[in-house]
Amino acid sequence: xxxxxxxxxxxxxxxxxxxxxxxxxxxxxxxxxxxxxxxxxxxxxxxxxxxxxxxxxxxxxxxxxxxxxxxxxxxxxxxxxxxxxxxxxxxxxxxxxxxxxxxxxxxxxxxxxxxxxxxxxxxxxxxxxxxxxxxxxxxxxxxxxxxxxxxxxxxxxxxxxxxxxxxxxxxxxxxxxxxxxxxxxxx
Amino acid sequence: xxxxxxxxxxxxxxxxxxxxxxxxxxxxxxxxxxxxxxxxxxxxxxxxxxxxxxxxxxxxxxxxxxxxxxxxxxxxxxxxxxxxxxxxxxxxxxxxxxxxxxxxxxxxxxxxxxxxxxxxxxxxxxxxxxxxxxxxxxxxxxxxxxxxxxxxxxxxxxxxxxxxxxxxxxxxxxxxxxxxxxxxxxxxxxxxxxxxxxxxxxxxxxxxxxxxxxxxxxxxxxxxxxxxxxxxxxxxxxxxxxxxxxxxxxxxxxxxxxxxxxxxxxxxxxxxxxxxxxxxxxxxxxxxxxxxxxxxxxxxxxxxxxxxx
Numbered sequence: 001x002x003x004x005x006x007x008x009x010x011x012x013x014x015x016x017x018x019x020x021x022x023x024x025x026x027x028x029x030x031x032x033x034x035x036x037x038x039x040x041x042x043x044x045x046x047x048x049x050x051x052x053x054x055x056x057x058x059x060x061x062x063x064x065x066x067x068x069x070x071x072x073x074x075x076x077x078x079x080x081x082x083x084x085x086x087x088x089x090x091x092x093x094x095x096x097x098x099x100x101x102x103x104x105x106x107x108x109x110x111x112x113x114x115x116x117x118x119x120x121x122x123x124x125x126x127x128x129x130x131x132x133x134x135x136x137x138x139x140x141x142x143x144x145x146x147x148x149x150x151x152x153x154x155x156x157x158x159x160x161x162x163x164x165x166x167x168x169x170x171x172x173x174x175x176x177x178x179x180x181x182x183x184x185x186x187x
Numbered sequence: 188x189x190x191x192x193x194x195x196x197x198x199x200x201x202x203x204x205x206x207x208x209x210x211x212x213x214x215x216x217x218x219x220x221x222x223x224x225x226x227x228x229x230x231x232x233x234x235x236x237x238x239x240x241x242x243x244x245x246x247x248x249x250x251x252x253x254x255x256x257x258x259x260x261x262x263x264x265x266x267x268x269x270x271x272x273x274x275x276x277x278x279x280x281x282x283x284x285x286x287x288x289x290x291x292x293x294x295x296x297x298x299x300x301x302x303x304x305x306x307x308x309x310x311x312x313x314x315x316x317x318x319x320x321x322x323x324x325x326x327x328x329x330x331x332x333x334x335x336x337x338x339x340x341x342x343x344x345x346x347x348x349x350x351x352x353x354x355x356x357x358x359x360x361x362x363x364x365x366x367x368x369x370x371x372x373x374x375x376x377x378x379x380x381x382x383x384x385x386x387x388x389x390x391x392x393x394x395x396x397x398x399x400x401x402x403x404x405x406x407x408x409x410x411x412x413x414x415x416x417x418x419x420x421x422x423x424x425x426x427x428x429x430x431x432x433x434x435x436x437x438x439x440x441x442x443x444x445x446x447x448x449x450x451x452x453x454x455x456x457x458x459x460x461x462x463x464x465x466x467x468x469x470x471x472x473x474x475x476x477x478x479x480x481x482x483x484x485x486x487x488x489x490x491x492x493x494x495x496x
Binding site: 006118120131145161 | 196197198200201202204205206207208209212300308309310311312313339340342343
């Protein structure tokens, strides 16, 4: 059973969260960024050339790496599909300490697990700080605000604190790979 | 309930939490005692800041950073390791004092925020008051009116911060220093009592016998021959010369089986009877000495401070 107040927020977010398998160090998460097949994840999730993306509904695709920026820990994958359920992007700049956030991922292999928390501190532009419990398998998954709009990409845990790449950084990254020749590093 | 209004409910809660953090965070300060480990503190009364004792490594050159970024020198009024509280006096204009809740607001399953300021900026974590239990003695020997267990994360430097409910009431001081297994809040009533005592005397008075003790178990047959209720006691293994027990005629080897009418089976039981309320009182101590019961009257002393005060 889903808490009614979470349902409208969680379901679209869960549908837009994918499982990314790459290499043999366990799976990560990803976010459907465009219905036409663009998936955003963390650079450290993409370990090998052979990467697969599995949707919430079970459909599975071979993914092609179309951009990677290790400095901000982002990677873009393309899959051959044009009807994907994409996440709704929000903004992270107006977030206030104490605002609710929702994380979706596959912590320790638990598929499409939902986490609830708050903005832990004012971000510094480079990272969003969230008081939400993450584990390996959450990397690359969405951090969303109380309306389900993506504000960041979960990237790492430091002293129990979740750090996420702000959505603004993701949008700049996506704009860069749009201009870069396909398959190259966008740096 | 439609999906739209349910989603609005989540946004409304989110808004409430952010407003609460901003408003109540105004009385949460940073405490810097030249330690690499920062601490948080709460502006508890006008000019009085409460912080976590275990994060205060020194007693001088303490600086407090207010919510508006102003840095003020602070004087230590006193510290109580037992409850992990320290009280500072801060001079000059200060931010708003915390809006204190009372015992009725301290209920399990209450949504709560821990508000902290381990540096310049306000930090928060979110969770629940998971249990409110009865009075307890901490492993550091302090008496706390109610044990308040929290299901929320305490990040580095959160100790000394405020436990705040969604209405913005401060319900206690959070600390990671009183339990290894999770976050604890020292409730308002205990903080008030400790603040009063530290402001008035600079320390928490504790009763004192001047003995070293070890628990012992008496053979069942022996205990019943003596007509003792239990089989436990504590044996006196050392004696402070001129201490309250020594002056009253207690000897090494005496087995204390009750104090002030309360049976004691462990050193913890004895310590629990040495609260400030018994200082100066003559109480009866029942001992087993040389195989016989004896009653001794001991006038409870006050435990000397670390600096001999």
